Amino acid sequence: MCDTFLLSVHSIGENIKHLVDRPDGTYCFRLHNDRVYYISETILKLATNISRGKLVSVGTCFGKFTKTIKFRLHITALDFLAPYAKFKVWVKPGQEQSFLYGNHVLKSGLGRITENTNQYQGVVVYSMADVPLGFGVAAKSTQECRRVDPMSIVVFHQADIGEFIRSEDTLT
Amino acid sequence: MAACSIEDVLAKAEQDEAEKLKSITVQKELDIEFDIGNLVAYDKNRIDIRQFREQKKDDFLRSLARDNTQLLINEIWKHPTERVEEVIVVKLPEPTTALPREKPPPKPRPPTKWEEFAKLKGIQKKKKTNLVWDDVAKNELHRLRNIARAQKIKVPGVGLTPTAQQSTTDLSRAVNVAKVSTASAGKFQDRLPKEKAPRNTGKKRKFQPVIGNFSSEKQRQLDLLKVMDSKKPRLDVNKAVNKQMREDDREESAAKFRKGGKKGRKGGNFSGKGKGKGGGGKGRAGGKGQGPPGGKKGAGKR
Numbered sequence: 001m002c003d004t005f006l007l008s009v010h011s012i013g014e015n016i017k018h019l020v021d022r023p024d025g026t027y028c029f030r031l032h033n034d035r036v037y038y039i040s041e042t043i044l045k046l047a048t049n050i051s052r053g054k055l056v057s058v059g060t061c062f063g064k065f066t067k068t069i070k071f072r073l074h075i076t077a078l079d080f081l082a083p084y085a086k087f088k089v090w091v092k093p094g095q096e097q098s099f100l101y102g103n104h105v106l107k108s109g110l111g112r113i114t115e116n117t118n119q120y121q122g123v124v125v126y127s128m129a130d131v132p133l134g135f136g137v138a139a140k141s142t143q144e145c146r147r148v149d150p151m152s153i154v155v156f157h158q159a160d161i162g163e164f165i166r167s168e169d170t171l172t
Numbered sequence: 173m174a175a176c177s178i179e180d181v182l183a184k185a186e187q188d189e190a191e192k193l194k195s196i197t198v199q200k201e202l203d204i205e206f207d208i209g210n211l212v213a214y215d216k217n218r219i220d221i222r223q224f225r226e227q228k229k230d231d232f233l234r235s236l237a238r239d240n241t242q243l244l245i246n247e248i249w250k251h252p253t254e255r256v257e258e259v260i261v262v263k264l265p266e267p268t269t270a271l272p273r274e275k276p277p278p279k280p281r282p283p284t285k286w287e288e289f290a291k292l293k294g295i296q297k298k299k300k301t302n303l304v305w306d307d308v309a310k311n312e313l314h315r316l317r318n319i320a321r322a323q324k325i326k327v328p329g330v331g332l333t334p335t336a337q338q339s340t341t342d343l344s345r346a347v348n349v350a351k352v353s354t355a356s357a358g359k360f361q362d363r364l365p366k367e368k369a370p371r372n373t374g375k376k377r378k379f380q381p382v383i384g385n386f387s388s389e390k391q392r393q394l395d396l397l398k399v400m401d402s403k404k405p406r407l408d409v410n411k412a413v414n415k416q417m418r419e420d421d422r423e424e425s426a427a428k429f430r431k432g433g434k435k436g437r438k439g440g441n442f443s444g445k446g447k448g449k450g451g452g453g454k455g456r457a458g459g460k461g462q463g464p465p466g467g468k469k470g471a472g473k474r
Contacts, residue, residue, distance in 0.1 A: 006396055018395045027385045040387060048382060 005029070005036055008071040008122070009062070009068030009081070015082050021052050023166035031124045033108075035064040035172060036071075038080065056078055057172040075159035076171065082132040085124035087117045089136065089155050096127050105136065105155035121153060196246065198239045206247045209267030213244040303337075348373070 009016055018166040019027065019038070026041040032055060039047070049060045062077040073081075091099055111128050116135030119141045119152025125133045145154050162172065205214040214234075224232055283291070290296075305432070320327045329347075338346075348370045352358035363369075364443050 004391070005401065017394055020390055020393045020397070026390070028386065030202060030382065045383060 001092070003064075006153065008073065009077075016081070018084065019080060029062070030058065031065075032058065034066075036062045038062050038077075050157045057111065065120050066149050071092065073122075073159060074171070075134060075161060075163045076108075077151075078132055078134065078159070078161065084126055085132075087114045087121050087123045087138070088126055089113050089117075089123045089138070090126050090128055090130075091133065093128055097117075099125060099133060100155060102157055102162065102166070104139070104153040104157045104158065106144065107152055107154050108150040110145065110154050113138075113142055113145055113154075116143055119144070122158075125155060132161075134158070134163075182238075196242060198243050200239075200243070204240065204243055207267055207269045208242065208248060208251060209265050210265075211244070211248075211271055212269060213240055213247070214241050346369070 003127050015105065027038060028041065028044065030039060030044065032052075035057075037059045038061075042061055047055060052116055060076055060080065061074055062080070063073040088111070089105065090111035091105055092109050092111045095105060098109065099105055105125065112139050113121075117123065117138050119138060121138045121141075123138050124135050126132055133151055135158040137158060139153045139156050140148060147153070200215070200217055202215075202217050204216065206212070207214070219236075248262055251265065253260050256262070317327070319325075331472050351361045354361060
């Protein structure tokens with residue numbers, strides 16, 4: 001499970017070893033109830049005082065493993081992963097709202113995209129003002145994006161910051 | 173005449189007054205019993221038959237009732253009183269008379285399904301014997317275990333050595349272990365007609381402790397990331413060679429089939445067990461765009 005998690009996170013950003021190896025303290029990933037949490041060592045030691053059944057959430061939830069053991073990244077990981085994003089997609093102001101409601105990004109709303117993005121590559125979605133909006137998966141490689149018609153999907157939506165309001169109850 | 177009438181009137185008036193101020197004390201042969209809780213008085217005095225016959229029946233009964241009521245009320249006033257909203261109220265004691273049942277007695281409830289079944293099968297409730305751990309025996313057990321460990325003798329696990337009271341779980345475990353202890357690890361051991369497959373067999377997954385060695389964990393993760401970062405894919409030479417050979421074989425047989433097809437139909441001679449088309453299709457799609465990120469790398473590692 002460790003490799004599945006690291007793989008999916010690695011596809012988003014390079015240098016995430018800076019998440020593992022931090023100068024300001026030991027942070028680690030812990031699996032609890034199918035969810036992966038990013039916690040500092042001090043918090044982890046405190047969390048061991050709570051029984052497993054009663055512990056709801058620790059630190060920051062990065063994502064969860066689904067029933068078929070696929071890793072699904074949550075929006076709560078955005079603040080940590082956005083600075084290390086390797087492949088970015090910028091969305092035009094008009095389509096921003098649509099993405100924040102959970103829709104996919106169409107070619108018409110695509111502002112910029114990093115060069116050499118492969119198909120099905122994990123990307124971080126930004127607004128034109130360089131504000132990170134969420135995560136996505138590139139539906140087409142950069143080359144294809146150039147050629148395709150304006151109504152086709154270029155980025156599959158995975159998580160967006162609108163979820164902080166939409167799924168307030170279920171966000172751990 | 174007038175004097176007579178006056179006297180009569182006076183006498184009558186006196187009589188009335190006397191009657192009104194009749195004494196509240198009543199004399200009775202036998203003291204009557206009271207059950208103040210039920211506001212009941214039991215008068216067990218004999219009735220004077222002569223008096224009963226002489227007087228008018230109504231009057232006799234009325235006077236008797238008046239006397240008894242007087243006694244009852246005297247008795248009630250003996251109990252503690254209190255004032256409730258402008259009314260003087262007496263606190264009644266518990267009733268002493270045993271009243272008969274208001275409703276019929278409850279019928280015995282029908283036995284439950286289990287009770288019927290137990291009766292049918294003759295199952296009695298068995299209490300677990302109070303087995304206490306024997307300290308002397310514990311020492312002996314530990315001594316033998318130490319000997320076994322020192323001399324590196326293998327001892328069977330708990331439950332497999334026969335003890336007095338073996339539960340079903342112990343027995344089934346022993347059976348399963350015995351079944352697997354053949355030369356072919358129980359592969360050819362038949363099960364009885366109604367025997368069920370053993371549960372909870374399989375390797376138990378071992379996890380690292382939650383607070384293990386942080387530095388070693390960090391090192392492990394960094395190494396993993398380094399491998400992922402490295403640009404060159406970790407090639408499993410064997411796998412790659414085999415894959416290549418398989419591809420070549422497929423192409424050869426496909427070419428042969430095409431040639432054979434042109435000459436004369438050799439129907440049903442599908443090369444590569446029907447994988448020819450599938451393999452060709454995959455090859456084409458792979459060339460266009462890469463599969464899920466790190467898929468190939470992942471495959472190499474696993």
